[in-house]
Amino acid sequence: MRLSWDRILAKRVAAFRPCIRTDFSLLPAPPDTIHFTGGAPPVECLPVEPLAEELARAWRSEPTALWYGETEGYRPLREAIAARLARRGAVVDPDDILITQGAQQAIDLVARLLLEPGDRVLVEGPTYFGALQVFEPYAVRIEAVPLDEEGVQLERLEELLARQPRPKLFYTVPTFQNPAGVTMSLERRRAVVELAERYGVPIVEDDPYGDLWYETLPPPPLRAFSEDVLSLGSFSKTIAPGLRVGWLVAPRQLMKPLIDAKEAADIQSDRLLQRAIAAVITSPWYEEHLTAARRVYATRCRTLADALSRELGDLATWRLPGGGFFLWVTLQGDVDSAALLPHCAAAGVTYVPGSEFYPDHRPTPSFRLGFTTLSIEAMLVGAERLGRALRAALVEASGR
Amino acid sequence: MRLSWDRILAKRVAAFRPCIRTDFSLLPAPPDTIHFTGGAPPVECLPVEPLAEELARAWRSEPTALWYGETEGYRPLREAIAARLARRGAVVDPDDILITQGAQQAIDLVARLLLEPGDRVLVEGPTYFGALQVFEPYAVRIEAVPLDEEGVQLERLEELLARQPRPKLFYTVPTFQNPAGVTMSLERRRAVVELAERYGVPIVEDDPYGDLWYETLPPPPLRAFSEDVLSLGSFSKTIAPGLRVGWLVAPRQLMKPLIDAKEAADIQSDRLLQRAIAAVITSPWYEEHLTAARRVYATRCRTLADALSRELGDLATWRLPGGGFFLWVTLQGDVDSAALLPHCAAAGVTYVPGSEFYPDHRPTPSFRLGFTTLSIEAMLVGAERLGRALRAALVEASGR
Structure with missing residues (x-):
C-alpha cells in the first residue's frame, strides 16, 4: 500500500514553485531562438x-x-x-x-x-x-x-x-x-x-x-x-x-x-x-576583471538599447540602467507581455514577462531583457525579431 | 534609533541552536586533550x-x-x-x-x-x-x-x-x-x-x-x-x-x-x-579507497574497544558496531555523563554526552566515542585517561 502523500505534505508545499513560472520549454520556439532571458555573466567573462x-x-x-x-x-x-x-x-x-x-x-x-x-x-x-x-x-x-x-x-x-x-x-x-x-x-x-x-x-x-x-x-x-x-x-x-x-x-x-x-x-x-x-x-586580477566586465556589459547594454530604438521605438519605452544586466521594456497600451510571449517565441525570440516580477503576477505591458549572455550579433538579430513579432502581435490583437 | 529585534524575530528563532549544545570551549580541558568527539574521516583518509x-x-x-x-x-x-x-x-x-x-x-x-x-x-x-x-x-x-x-x-x-x-x-x-x-x-x-x-x-x-x-x-x-x-x-x-x-x-x-x-x-x-x-x-580508485578506509576504521574500533575493556571494563558496557565511526558507552548506575564531562576534560579527554542525542536532552549514563580521527596512540592514551577520570569522578560522587 502506498502512502497518501497529498494528505501528509505540509500546507506550505502548495506554495512551492520554480522561481520562473513561465515554462520556456513549452513555448513554440525554434532551435535558433535568441533568449533574452539570461541573468548571468557571459561565458567569455567566466574567470x-x-x-x-x-x-x-x-x-x-x-x-x-x-x-x-x-x-x-x-x-x-x-x-x-x-x-x-x-x-x-x-x-x-x-x-x-x-x-x-x-x-x-x-x-x-x-x-x-x-x-x-x-x-x-x-x-x-x-x-x-x-x-x-x-x-x-x-x-x-x-x-x-x-x-x-x-x-x-x-x-x-x-x-x-x-x-x-x-x-x-x-x-x-x-x-x-x-x-x-x-x-x-x-x-x-x-x-x-x-x-x-x-x-x-x-x-x-x-x-x-x-x-x-x-x-x-x-x-x-x-x-x-x-x-x-x-x-x-x-x-x-x-x-x-x-x-x-x-x-x-x-x-x-x-x-x-x-x-x-x-x-x-x-x-x-x-x-x-x-x-x-x-x-x-x-589580487590585482579581480579589479582588472571587473573593469573588463563592466566595459563588456556597458557596450552590450548600449547596443541593445540602440537596436530597440530602431526596432520598437514607437511601441515601447525603457530607461538606460547605470549598471547591471537588464533592460526593462514597457509596451504602450493595455497589453499583457505574457500573452505576447508565445508569438515572439514562435518568431525566435524570448524575454521574461513582467508578471513574473510581481507578487500577484498580474498582467503587465513590461518585460525584462537580459543582455549579458548574448553576443552583439545575436542581440541585433534578436531585437529585429522582437520588433517584428511584437508589431505583428499587437496589430493582430487590436484588429480583433 | 535601533530596531527592537526581540519583537521582530519569528517565534521559531527561540528553537535555533547549534547541533551540539555542549560548548567544548568552556570545558577545563588542557591543550593536549584527546577529543573523542569527531565524526569525520581522518586526514590521512581524505582523498x-x-x-x-x-x-x-x-x-x-x-x-x-x-x-x-x-x-x-x-x-x-x-x-x-x-x-x-x-x-x-x-x-x-x-x-x-x-x-x-x-x-x-x-x-x-x-x-x-x-x-x-x-x-x-x-x-x-x-x-x-x-x-x-x-x-x-x-x-x-x-x-x-x-x-x-x-x-x-x-x-x-x-x-x-x-x-x-x-x-x-x-x-x-x-x-x-x-x-x-x-x-x-x-x-x-x-x-x-x-x-x-x-x-x-x-x-x-x-x-x-x-x-x-x-x-x-x-x-x-x-x-x-x-x-x-x-x-x-x-x-x-x-x-x-x-x-x-x-x-x-x-x-x-x-x-x-x-x-x-x-x-x-x-x-x-x-x-x-x-x-x-x-x-x-x-573509477576503480573509489572501491580501493573504501576498502582501505574500512580497514583503518575497523582497526581503530577494535583497538579502542580493547583499551576500554582494560580501562573501564568494570564501569561500563558497549556493543561493537559492524561499521561506522562510533562506540556508544553506557556507564553503570544512575549517573549523568554530561555531569562527568568536566572531570574528564580536566583530565585531558572528552566525549559527546548522551543527552545530546535525545530530544528531551535528559541525563543519561551513556556517551559517544568517535574513533576515526584519532591515531592508535592517541586512543590508547585517551582510554587510559578516560578510565582514570571516570573512576575518580564516580568514587567522588558516591562518597558524597
Whole structure:
C-alpha cells in the first residue's frame, strides 16, 4: 500500500514553485531562438583559469579544509568582503558577515529568521522573482511598492509601512535593480532607511550588481546608513553563478541565530572554494576583471538599447540602467507581455514577462531583457525579431 | 534609533541552536586533550589528490558548469549514486534522486516538505543531533523510540505510530547508527517498513555510513523495501565532510516540490564538484579507497574497544558496531555523563554526552566515542585517561 502523500505534505508545499513560472520549454520556439532571458555573466567573462588555479592551491595547501569547520565562513573571505563594502561606503565588521550558498541562501535564512504566517512583507514592484519564491511558502501577504526613476516611491512606501500589523521586512534591490534597472538615489536611500527606522521595519537589501556599474559608482549600499539593514551580496554576477558563494551582513545580535540556522541548513559552505575566492578577490586580477566586465556589459547594454530604438521605438519605452544586466521594456497600451510571449517565441525570440516580477503576477505591458549572455550579433538579430513579432502581435490583437 | 529585534524575530528563532549544545570551549580541558568527539574521516583518509585532479579536469573541460543549471543535480552523478544503491540492494531511478548540500540539507528539505506546528515526529533514542536541530524550530513534538541490539524496538514503535495524530515522519539511521552503532537487522527492517505503511507514516532513512562496514555488508537500505521511504546519504563520511554533497531519494510525486524547494534554498549545488565526484566514484580508485578506509576504521574500533575493556571494563558496557565511526558507552548506575564531562576534560579527554542525542536532552549514563580521527596512540592514551577520570569522578560522587 502506498502512502497518501497529498494528505501528509505540509500546507506550505502548495506554495512551492520554480522561481520562473513561465515554462520556456513549452513555448513554440525554434532551435535558433535568441533568449533574452539570461541573468548571468557571459561565458567569455567566466574567470576559469585564475579561480581554478587558486582552488588547486587551496586543495594542496590546506587539505583539512575538507573537514567540518567555520559555519560562519572563512574569516579572510569575510574580511575581503568587508574591505570591498568599505570602498563602496559601507563600514562593516567581518564578524557581522555570514558566508552563504549564494545570495539565494541569504534570502532564505532571513525568511527563516523573520517570517510567520500572516506577516506582511513589502517588496518593490517589480522585484526579483527568487525572493518571492522564498517568501511565498511562509503564508505571508506580499505587497509591492512601485518604483520611479529614483527607486521605490516614498509616499507609497510610507503608506504601507505605517499600516498595522507592521511589515516584517522591506526587501529591496536598490542598485541596478533586477528587473527594472533602476538605482535608488542617494537622497532616496537616506529617506528609505529613515522611514524604515521610524516604523521599526527591517530593510533587506539585495545587492548583487553594485560592483557592475558602467560609468559612475552608485551611491553607497543602504547598510551604510544603518546597522540594522540586512545586506546581502554574491559572487554570482561578478565571478560566476556556479560558485554558490554569497554573504549576509546582519546586525550583531542576529549573528548567532543566523549561524545556527546555517548549520541546520547545510552545516557549512565549501571551505576550499572560500579560500580560493578570498585569494582571487584580493589580487590585482579581480579589479582588472571587473573593469573588463563592466566595459563588456556597458557596450552590450548600449547596443541593445540602440537596436530597440530602431526596432520598437514607437511601441515601447525603457530607461538606460547605470549598471547591471537588464533592460526593462514597457509596451504602450493595455497589453499583457505574457500573452505576447508565445508569438515572439514562435518568431525566435524570448524575454521574461513582467508578471513574473510581481507578487500577484498580474498582467503587465513590461518585460525584462537580459543582455549579458548574448553576443552583439545575436542581440541585433534578436531585437529585429522582437520588433517584428511584437508589431505583428499587437496589430493582430487590436484588429480583433 | 535601533530596531527592537526581540519583537521582530519569528517565534521559531527561540528553537535555533547549534547541533551540539555542549560548548567544548568552556570545558577545563588542557591543550593536549584527546577529543573523542569527531565524526569525520581522518586526514590521512581524505582523498585530496584524485578529487583535486578530477575537479581541475571539470573546470577545464566544462567551464559552462560555472553557470546556472541542473537544480536537481548532475545526471551522471545521480546515475552513479543509483548504481551504488543497487549494489546494496535498493533499486532506484536516477530521476528520483535530488543532489543536496550534504545529507544535512536533505533533512532540511524533508522537514520543509512535511512539518507543521504541532506535528508529531518520531526519532530513535538516541538519534543524530543534527536532525533534532532541523526539526525543533518547526514547533513539533519529537518522541524517541528506544533501540535494542537489532535496531528500533518494534512494540514501542507501533505504539507511537498508532497514536493520533499520526506522526508526520519516523527518522531513522538504520545502519551503523549515529550515535549507538546499532544496525537494524533484515527482519526488523521489513517489519519497520511494514508498520510504517500500515499506519501511513513516512520513513526518513539517513544512511551516511552504509558503505563503511568492517567485515560484513549490512542489510539493504530501507528504501529497498518501499518506494515511499525517503532515503538520504552523503559523501561526507566516505570522501570528505567538506564536500557538502549528499542526496535524497524520494517518491516520484515529491520530486517536483523538492526541486522547487532546493531552488528556493540555494538554486543549485556546486556543478563542477558534482562532475568531479561522479568521475571519482565511478573509477576503480573509489572501491580501493573504501576498502582501505574500512580497514583503518575497523582497526581503530577494535583497538579502542580493547583499551576500554582494560580501562573501564568494570564501569561500563558497549556493543561493537559492524561499521561506522562510533562506540556508544553506557556507564553503570544512575549517573549523568554530561555531569562527568568536566572531570574528564580536566583530565585531558572528552566525549559527546548522551543527552545530546535525545530530544528531551535528559541525563543519561551513556556517551559517544568517535574513533576515526584519532591515531592508535592517541586512543590508547585517551582510554587510559578516560578510565582514570571516570573512576575518580564516580568514587567522588558516591562518597558524597
